[in-house]
Amino acid sequence: MDFKKNILVTGGAGFIGSHAVRHFVKKYSAYKIINLDKLTYAGNLENLKDIENSENYVFIRGDITDSELVESIFSEHSIDSVIHLAAESHVDRSIVSPMDFIQTNIIGTFTLLNAAKKFWQTSNHKPQTTNLFYHISTDEVYGSLGATGYFTEETSYDPRSPYSASKAGSDHLVMAYHHTYKLPVVITNCSNNYGPFQFPEKLMPLIIHNIVHQKPLPVYGKGENVRDWLFVQDHVEAMDTVFHKGKEGETYNIGGSNEWKNIDLVRKICSIMDEKLKRAAGSSEKLITFVKDRAGHDLRYAIDSGKIQRELGWKPAHRFEDGIELTIDWYMNNSEWLNHVTSGEYQKYYQEQYVNR
Ligand code: NAD
Ligand code: TYD
DSSP states (O other), X not given: OOOSEEEEEESXXXXXXXXXXXXXXXXXTTEEEEEEEOOOXXXXXXXXGGXXXXXTEEEEEOOTTOHHHHHHHHHHTTOOEEEEOOOOOOHHHHHHOHHHHIIIIIIIHHHHHHHHHHHHTSTTOOOSSOOEEEEEEEGGGGOOBOSSOOBOTTSOOOOOSHHHHHHHHHHHHHHHHHHHHOOOEEEEEEOEXXXXXXXXXXXXXXXXXXXXXXXXXXXXXXXXXXXXXXXXXXXXXXXXXXXXHOOTTOEEEEXXXXXXXXXXXXXXXXXXXXXXXXXXXXXXXXXXXXXXOOTTOOOBOOBOOHHHHHHHOOOOOSOHHHHHHHHHHHHHHOHHHHHHHHSHHHHHHHHHHSXXX
């Protein structure tokens, strides 16, 4: 079957990637989605059970740093667009094992850029459609804000963790390929996402899980750090908008205009869950445990998403009150998913099913 676009999505078995894959597979039956994912601890094919047999979907288990594999995918599937999400994504892990971040986030992005350049810029490549390399990045590349101000697209890069430095490096490579080789690229830098299918090492799913099991709720330092939270489906809608309407060579910031101090957010989750679990008001808060701060912990992130709103007409559709309810309900109703992703057994099963190419 001939598809209108053949889109390589990397990291499509992860948290945001799985929402993006589901969105594009379901909404655009004329697009073929080729999901390339290594299935690290964070990649989870259970996230995509509902669409895994769709006619316009293909899964390939493999590593984005494997240039031979990546190039073979470009030619086998006539890839005309890339939506690049694959990354090592957890700051705490980057402090302990930075090398994985350099490999995947920098070398992996470089490998994909080279393949796109090679495949799209050879004389025998006849594009059926406009080519686009869409790189998904983070607001963390801008560093840390004080009590006031916002990150705009003009804010200088100032990454301060191995994670954000590796993402900054990948952003620079993407723009360098645009300026030097005229590769058609676009980048978005998004704030903290929350929603279903997030690996329970990140703040929200960890807190929800621990409240259910009445385990301590670790809050780093004094809990004064501020994050700007965006519901994952709103990020995916922004991705759809940028993919179709974004201007080549541009960067767009995406955020929720929804800032929370960590301690206030944890207290909010506690109070919603006390009610849902029919526990005495205030009982979950007693589980809050202040622990040693993260090394180099960025104080505040806050995004000015005026550019994407003005120029492309995107804005978040979910109110935080609704998004957080939906998220808490999802984790409470999917304890089996949580058990599977946190047990090595599950991972072994999928890794054996999809032997690396
Ligand atoms: P995630 O950790 O949940 O998923 C990452 C996915 O990439 C996993 O499926 C993993 O198996 C895959 N992967 C890792 N290394 C790979 C490799 N070498 N080759 C192929 N696949 C590999 O991450 P996420 O939270 O879904 O984030 C996705 C992207 O969005 C990342 O690029 C991240 O930097 C960016 N981002 C995330 C957030 C957030 O709040 N989670 C916010 C802004 C931007
Ligand atoms: P996280 O979900 O790891 O995202 P990021 O570091 O990319 O912002 O953390 C969100 C915030 O919550 C961050 O300020 C660190 C803090 N945090 C805790 O206080 N306790 C925890 O157990 C975790 C995982 C995070």
